[in-house]
Amino acid sequence: MPNLTLTINGQAHHLDDLDPRTSLLDVCRQHLDLTGAKKGCDHGQCGACTMIVNGKRINSCLTLAIMHDGDEITTIEGIGAPDSLSELQQAFIDHDAFQCGYCTPGQICSATAMISEIEKHFPSHVSNDLTQPKISLEEISERMSGNLCRCSAYPNIINAIYQVLSTKGLTKTDSSNTVTSTTDSKPQIWSPLTSNAKPHQDSNISPCQLGAES
Numbered sequence: 001m002p003n004l005t006l007t008i009n010g011q012a013h014h015l016d017d018l019d020p021r022t023s024l025l026d027v028c029r030q031h032l033d034l035t036g037a038k039k040g041c042d043h044g045q046c047g048a049c050t051m052i053v054n055g056k057r058i059n060s061c062l063t064l065a066i067m068h069d070g071d072e073i074t075t076i077e078g079i080g081a082p083d084s085l086s087e088l089q090q091a092f093i094d095h096d097a098f099q100c101g102y103c104t105p106g107q108i109c110s111a112t113a114m115i116s117e118i119e120k121h122f123p124s125h126v127s128n129d130l131t132q133p134k135i136s137l138e139e140i141s142e143r144m145s146g147n148l149c150r151c152s153a154y155p156n157i158i159n160a161i162y163q164v165l166s167t168k169g170l171t172k173t174d175s176s177n178t179v180t181s182t183t184d185s186k187p188q189i190w191s192p193l194t195s196n197a198k199p200h201q202d203s204n205i206s207p208c209q210l211g212a213e214s
């Protein structure tokens, strides 16, 4: 039975006699009381368990904890807290980008790493210009396709991510600052930003809706 040290959200956790078959997700949820990451499918299909390991987003249900001795692991608890939200978490509130909130920790971890990928010019399957990282709603949708939402909050999730990318100058816009899509004639699963969209004002949102608690 291996002993290992996991560095999660900047804190070292020593685990003695861990069953080597234990996934990173189960170690966090069942051994370390870090319950922000959720178990949806446990098969790598939903993205609810997404964590960031050494800067890359992964499905923590599909990787063994013993493979991550010495790695830098970030869970939703390390991204923000109710009194110190990340820019992306605030954008999720602004755009009402969740309903039950079960997928939200994974969505936010995944999108946080995705924004970093865009800043580093990592291409996606639908990138049509590798010289500048300007992202359309369509491309955000494609890059987030590994994270499912059973409440189907996709339009609001994508608009929240778009808001953060916009502040970084990483989005495609036309002269009137509306979203430019290369497939306007096709059916779309996202919604364009509307000029009269109002930020969500409910200050009674629970921490779990932001993905910070189980």
Ligand code: FES
Residues within 6 Å of the ligand: 038, 039, 040, 041, 042, 043, 044, 045, 046, 047, 048, 049, 050, 059, 060, 061, 062
């Ligand atoms: Fe890991 Fe669904 S719980 S991908």
Ligand code: FES
Residues within 6 Å of the ligand: 097, 098, 099, 100, 101, 102, 103, 104, 148, 149, 150, 151, 152, 153
């Ligand atoms: Fe309910 Fe996404 S908000 S599953």
